[in-house]
Amino acid sequence: MIDGGNKMKPAEIREMSVADLRDRIEATRAELATMVMNHAISPLEDNSKIRKTRKDIARMLTILTEKEKQN
Numbered sequence: 001m002i003d004g005g006n007k008m009k010p011a012e013i014r015e016m017s018v019a020d021l022r023d024r025i026e027a028t029r030a031e032l033a034t035m036v037m038n039h040a041i042s043p044l045e046d047n048s049k050i051r052k053t054r055k056d057i058a059r060m061l062t063i064l065t066e067k068e069k070q071n
Helices: 010-014 018-041 048-070
Strands: none
Touching (some): 018 048
16 A cells, blocks of 8 residues: 555655656556455445545656656
């Protein structure tokens, strides 16, 4: 889980390499899928984690796109 549900700061994401960023996006997407599946079976204690995780993925994708355009 990423920071226990806390959002990643853009500065932290920008420090990551492109390969690390892609790996983190893939891992976070898998985590999101697991959370959504578990939430469908029995409600999560904090269902805002799903929304925070989606926003983290979007934030990482945005920064990944910025990095790829620079290179």
